[in-house]
Amino acid sequence: MFRTAAQQILRSSRVRWCSGFAWLMAGGASFLVVGCSSEAALPKQHLVEWQAERLLFVADERSGSIRAFSLATTAPTPLAFAPSPRRHSVRALALDAEHGRLWVLGGEQVEVFDARRLRSLGQQPAEGARALRLDGGAVVLLADDGHVLGRVEASALRVAAEGVPTVTAAAPY
Structure with missing residues (x-):
């Protein structure tokens, strides 16, 4: 039972961490895209x-x-x-x-x-x-x-x- 609860906690924290990381990466990627999208700079x-x-x-x-x-x-x-x-x-x-x-x-x-x-x-x-x-x-x-x-x-x-x-x-x- 302890093992199952620990696995659930790890799974849920992994999901939160992964989703947080995904949001961070998506935000960073959009920042990079916005920062690099200026045609005038090329x-x-x-x-x-x-x-x-x-x-x-x-x-x-x-x-x-x-x-x-x-x-x-x-x-x-x-x-x-x-x-x-x-x-x-x-x-x-x-x-x-x-x-x-x-x-x-x-x-x-x-x-x-x-x-x-x-x-x-x-x-x-x-x-x-x-x-x-x-x-x-x-x-x-x-x-x-x-x-x-x-x-x-x-x-x-x-x-x-x-x-x-x-x-x-x-x-x-």
Whole structure:
């Protein structure tokens, strides 16, 4: 009889302890979910795929860095990395496959890269631009509401200084 009563007490205290622990864990989990659910805290990655060349470009919204990956193998292979000495963020990417150019809209400027080597070809101020659209060999800069702020021709961009490395190669092409 003593053993049965002791087992009942243990069982009931286990149930209380387990249910209390479950409530605590559920509360903690919901706190974690609420704490981690903010999409604004997550950096946005801009992706552009060049299917003909089997390349993928990834730009980090916060850091402004751009990476190129080869999709020629079963897993993406890093090819090149363009650090962000002038870009403090990336708002948009656009690939001009016909001319082999990658257009990058940063916080205050638009920059064009040789897409095959991820080498900067030049940049132009683009204050107020929030998006870009390809138009032939040029890019059209757009405001938040979609109205056109300007058009930038690749030939009109300021050329990056010779001898200044703009790309750190991760692997040869």
